[in-house]
Amino acid sequence: MTDTPGRFLDSAALKKDVDDRPDVCVVGSGPGGAVVAARLAARGLRVTVLEEGGRFPPDQMKMDESWAYPAMYQDRGMRATADLAITVLQGRGVGGGTLINWTTSFRTPPRVLRHWAQAFGVSGLDEKALEPHFDAVERRLSIAPWPVEAANENNKVLWDGAGKLGWARETTRRNVTGCQSLGFCGTGCPVGAKNSLDLTYLDDAVKAGAKVYARARVVRLEKAGRRIAAVHAVALDANFRPTARKVVVRPRLVVLAAGAIGTPEILLRSGYDPNGKVGRRTFLHPVVGSAGFFSRPILPFYGAPQSVASHHFSERGGGKVSFFLEAAPVHPVLAATSFGGFGADQQEQMARMASASALIALAVDGFLPEEKGGTVSLRTDGRVRLDYEIRPEIWEALREGSKALARVQFAAGATEVRSFHEDPVVMRGEADVALLDKARWEPNRVAVFSAHPMGGCPMGRDPEKSVVDSRLKVHWLDNVWIADGSVFPTSLGVNPMESILGVAHWAADHIAGAT
């Protein structure tokens, strides 16, 4: 064990610059960074974690979107692709996305792991290798089934509708203990029921001696040959603005875990892109929504937000992009920025919010040979930029996904279903679902979202075509690993949190072996 106690620190409160010399510097405290930090600290290594976001314990949570989005989401809740066609909901804070995600926990589908082995030469990362690691993170986060009896009405719409249509359906597993079904996972659990990473693995890491700096934004990696000699961060003030205060960490090993946008951003900012692959193959699970209106209360703002899924269209084959169906919570700001139209028509949709069901279809991108995914780059003013062209095959999946959602909602008793087009498709019954074929599926004509950025530093055997090897070490650097969703060479077809946890838990063994 280390000689100094671990601590959660707030860089905004630093009285002087920090020059820290631990064994390991972990950049980012989401599901990847937190697990690696805890496992390495448990082995007696001195670990320092740098996190750009703030620390938000449960008693600070307000169940209020106008507070939560600027506080705990990237770009103060305004992250999007450069053309604004895709709204990107991504967490930022101690605990990363797990602070604000909807707790949906899936292991990586084995078919995805097999595809990575076949198409990208990833070796050793298979179902059997990952199993004990998934077992471990499931125990630590109390990931357990959420019975359908506990589902809220919005999720029951998906359950009942898929059941009536004879489609595959399942209840999801969630990382909660003593959940009170409040419905505010997305704005931060106010009762500490969500086993987010700040309350679990980071807490373990700190108890084992790790230091976790909140509001420390990494700006540059300092190179020394094939090694990173130092990680340079600036302290942010209470409003997340840079200060003159610096945090410099000079570790033996660096683990990058700033997420699928943040990790490429840091590498690019530091001038590390020798093969032009950093920030490439970014996948998003592009999402469309469907609003179903019922003649009874749905109360989609309360209850576990996401507890039912349908993977009926998960393996469409034939050169088509697959998709899966889930539910989404409805709160005023998210609803108002998702519903199409303006003026009286938009107000009418908002006025019926309490009897609305919101379901989503998530396109499984990255599996077609011709798909190159999005690109993370830097603007000349230094801000990060995300470009993502929605290919025709993905539009097709979003359109078919939208039709599937409308059919589910009608099967469950909806009297009206609306798409999220700016010129909404209004359907009054199953026969109207075909109207979605005539709608215009083009950027900024329909709301498209992503809550699952993945890729950008893909793993693979070929150093010319990938960024990290099958052990997650950066090909061209000797002391740098990446342990977050950026290493996935494709998307997953399931919500990514548990895949990131499991892969990071697995990778920690390799990283520890290098110390």
Place this chain on the structure above:
Amino acid sequence: MFHRRHRRERILLPGESEGRRSFLKYGLAGAALLAVGGGTWLGTRRTRPSSGLSGAFTVLSPEEATVFLELSERLLPPRPGFPAPLDVDLPRRIDALLGLMPPEGQKEVRQLVGLFENALFGLLLDGQWKTFTASTNEQQDARIRSWQQSRLEVRRTGYRALKKIVYSSYYGARETWAAIGYPGPPPTGGMVEREPRFLPGTITEGASPSPLAPPPALPEVKP
């Protein structure tokens, strides 16, 4: 073994796509629209500030705040139960939201407001030689619709940016919640007791605790 990639050294506006010439993508009018985006003063130089505004703003000029106010009044027309934009101090809320953006983002939004307001572009793109704020309600709705439904993606992008700023600022205000049947945050059952049960990195046998606790009573909601 590796080739260094060359990056474009140019600031791109929202909606402008990397790797393609904006002229090709947006046509003549779109390229002109992007070219004039450089100055924030041009768009609102003919705007008369609304008398409904009070006090100073941190990001927006009074003219720009007026454009947002007039736009808000069309996105949120009078409806029983719905507070008017000024009732929730909407221009100030919008200004505060923009204050969270980095300076470059603020500049882009102000350029966008100028383009939306500008009479020359109204003429060029919609045949309306009038600023947005000097237009009638019907003309304003037509201007909004022409941006919303434009063939030029850059205008649709601009419309969605403005719309999201207005709606998220308005519906973030608690005073609007009664109108939409949203009762707000429910009472909680109090803090869940936590204790570390497992050591990290060890694989141990352990039963998962019950995920279910009785939910607290929810407030009454009328559909």
